[in-house]
């Protein structure tokens with residue numbers, strides 16, 4: 001492990017050149033974020049501010065980190081999942097002088113050690129995916145909140161928890177719900193998760209999807225994307241849900257809907273995307289077919305109850321990277337991918353750069369808004385804040401432009417018609 005006290009801790013600094021190539025590849029596919037870099041690198045709006053982030057250390061995240069740094073920020077970073085760090089990318093960031101504490105395969109104690117090092121020098125803003133950094137500040141170092149202007153949160157699970165915290169009056173500073181921007185959840189969560197989850201399952205298993213019973217637990221935005229792409233590959237998709245409207249959407253989309261108890265008996269491949277714990281439990285593992293493949297794509301590793309699985313297993317061995325074969329008392333074999341951690345980031349590279357481009361443009365703007373509110377006496381009361389709708393349109397507009405696409409605009413008559421309450425049949 002390469003560790004320079006106070007500056008970085010990564011797996012192996014000599015991996016930096018490979019990491020740099022990956023980052024350059026991502027840059028070439030992230031035109032919106034790169035255009036923000038070009039625009040604000042001249043103005044240096046983050047000069048004099050420290051931004052601490054806790055988000056998967058991938059090539060896309062590196063483009064965000066280096067954009068913040070190019071715009072004047074002092075950046076410190078840790079990964080938000082023990083299995084999602086790309087060691088090459090982490091090395092390249094350390095070599096570029098970023099304060100980074102992240103390596104693939106860390107344990108829980110090391111995970112929190114990394115977060116704590118990233119706030120040894122108090123940040124002005126925090127950037128989370130899953131809220132572990134902001135919770136560490138709130139639960140263990142609440143005095144830091146006096147120094148912190150605000151934060152941002154990347155994902156659905158994190159935003160849910162922060163809203164609950166705000167309702168209880170426990171939130172100490174304002175947090176932008178980046179996840180809730182349309183150019184985040186309606187793209188990253190759907191098309192990003194759809195592609196990267198299948199990518200992770202395929203890298204870890206290399207199985208044929210066509211003709212398989214593919215069970216998706218949870219038909220939120222992430223589950224919808226996974227189901228759509230699995231269907232496109234020829235799988236027979238089965239959806240399990242607890243929410244009536246979500247189940248209805250799944251059935252009208254052409255998927256089958258049933259309980260997990262029923263799905264467990266016939267599924268070949270399982271993916272959880274619910275944000276809830278214990279979706280697949282001991283009783284389900286026991287009723288599965290020989291050779292069933294089980295994975296999770298939700299943020300936390302609580303959706304598969306692997307404690308119960310391990311109790312039921314008489315044998316376990318790693319059969320391929322990110323794929324453990326459990327032999328049950330009943331003689332059947334069950335394959336668990338990426339230890340039940342988010343399979344798209346642990347077994348593949350996460351969402352493609354093209355979609356993270358928009359998510360991270362929102363992140364960048366959230367921090368810019370916080371700093372500007374701080375400098376201009378804006379409202380910084382503790383609450384969960386939505387990004388403005390105009391920003392979604394602006395990000396989508398730049399994205400379309402970089403894709404070489406043009407769209408129509410309304411004529412003056414059409415604009416007037418839209419609000420003309422005298423018009424009718």
Ligand code: ARJ
Pocket residue numbers: 055056058059060061129130154155156188192196299345349350351352356359
């Ligand atoms: C960094 C990624 C990537 C990637 O935006 C996505 C989200 O909400 C997550 C929940 O933890 C994962 C995050 N994500 C997906 N792909 N973050 N780089 N390539």
